[in-house]
Amino acid sequence: METPSELVSPKQVSRAIGVSESSLKRWCDQGLIKTIRTAGGHRKMLMADVLRFVRENDHPLISPEVLGLPPVSQNAELGLTRSLPRLVDALLAGDELLARQIVFDLYLAQHSISVICDEVITAAFREIGDRWACHEAAVYQERRGCEICLRVLFDLRKIQRLPDMTQSATGGTIEGDHYTLPTAMAELVLRDTGFRATSLGTSIPFDSLIKVVQETKPKLFWLSVSYVREGLDFVGEFAKLSNACLTTGTALTVGGRALTDELRHRMNYSAYCDTMQHLERFARTLIGAKPVEPTSQAAAKPRRGASKK
Numbered sequence: 001m002e003t004p005s006e007l008v009s010p011k012q013v014s015r016a017i018g019v020s021e022s023s024l025k026r027w028c029d030q031g032l033i034k035t036i037r038t039a040g041g042h043r044k045m046l047m048a049d050v051l052r053f054v055r056e057n058d059h060p061l062i063s064p065e066v067l068g069l070p071p072v073s074q075n076a077e078l079g080l081t082r083s084l085p086r087l088v089d090a091l092l093a094g095d096e097l098l099a100r101q102i103v104f105d106l107y108l109a110q111h112s113i114s115v116i117c118d119e120v121i122t123a124a125f126r127e128i129g130d131r132w133a134c135h136e137a138a139v140y141q142e143r144r145g146c147e148i149c150l151r152v153l154f155d156l157r158k159i160q161r162l163p164d165m166t167q168s169a170t171g172g173t174i175e176g177d178h179y180t181l182p183t184a185m186a187e188l189v190l191r192d193t194g195f196r197a198t199s200l201g202t203s204i205p206f207d208s209l210i211k212v213v214q215e216t217k218p219k220l221f222w223l224s225v226s227y228v229r230e231g232l233d234f235v236g237e238f239a240k241l242s243n244a245c246l247t248t249g250t251a252l253t254v255g256g257r258a259l260t261d262e263l264r265h266r267m268n269y270s271a272y273c274d275t276m277q278h279l280e281r282f283a284r285t286l287i288g289a290k291p292v293e294p295t296s297q298a299a300a301k302p303r304r305g306a307s308k309k
């Protein structure tokens with residue numbers, strides 16, 4: 001199955017949501033869905049705009065596969081809690097299609113990306129980590145699961161709305177810290193909030209992190225700290241990064257399992273976030289973004305076309 005493409009045609013969209021092409025073109029003319037004209041004068045829509053229309057107007061996708069999205073699954077209404085064990089099994093089995101379907105079902109059921117990251121993906125890896133610790137899961141299953149989730153997060157990134165180009169954010173992990181998911185999630189959540197966010201990836205020396213702040217002067221800089229290598233003068237190096245952010249007026253946001261209370265008391269930063277939902281909340285206040293309705297199990301609408309078991 002090819003990954004979702006950015007641009008789609010009225011024909012594709014009308015088939016995907018089960019309406020006539022003329023009604024869809026009428027909605028476009030009413031400005032309900034933004035359209036662009038190709039060089040050949042053909043009307044096209046951005047996947048992100050179509051999915052926002054679908055999510056916000058309760059026009060569920062009847063045939064999402066027409067848009068390159070996972071087909072409506074029998075379990076589209078399972079919600080957060082019941083999706084968790086299914087994602088654990090899919091990741092341990094290396095079933096990328098199923099993992100993608102579970103995450104997209106939740107996204108199209110209007111769960112926010114930060115909630116999906118915290119309450120489903122992160123919780124799934126906690127479970128996988130516990131199974132690894134008691135030898136019920138192999139290292140390769142854990143690593144393969146990380147790679148699958150990175151690709152699924154990237155597919156979500158492709159269908160996100162284009163960020164506001166004025167508000168930049170960047171971040172990553174420190175030298176020796178090879179945890180890829182938290183910084184990939186931070187990028188996605190900040191893009192969802194409207195930041196032009198770019199993750200630098202993992203294991204970056206402090207002096208290079210300081211350099212990117214000085215050279216790009218981002219509105220927000222995030223640091224994910226899941227592991228502090230033996231012998232690294234973390235507090236000393238972090239202080240230099242913190243001063244660089246002060247000089248450029250950059251909001252320094254930190255998170256990660258290795259940031260113990262003891263360490264945090266010796267650090268200076270703008271915000272410490274336990275979860276991606278905290279990061280979303282902080283980022284929204286920072287750029288005065290429109291507040292969002294807290295998504296709860298009840299609030300999320302099941303995708304019509306999903307069978308009522």
Ligand code: B12
Nearest residue numbers: 118125126129146179180182222224227255256273275279
């Ligand atoms: C995958 C994994 C790895 C992989 C990661 C591969 C990859 N491609 O990313 C690698 C190979 C790096 C790894 C290594 C090790 N691991 Co490991 N790992 C895990 C595992 C299974 C998942 C971690 C993960 O990515 N979770 C998903 C992320 C998103 O969740 P998270 O880190 O909790 O982040 C959340 C919050 O903390 C917060 N957050 C985190 N960062 C940030 C940043 C910002 C800006 C914000 C706002 C929020 C935020 O939001 C996130 C979402 O809610 C965990 C199990 C677990 N319980 O999580 C074990 C685990 C963390 N690992 C563990 C261990 C022991 C190790 C090793 C020491 C093993 C070894 N002996 O070599 C090494 C450490 C080496 C090193 N240099 O890093 C132990 C740690 C125990 C402890 N007391 O801390 C765990 C808990 C496993 C276990 N159950 O024992 N690991």
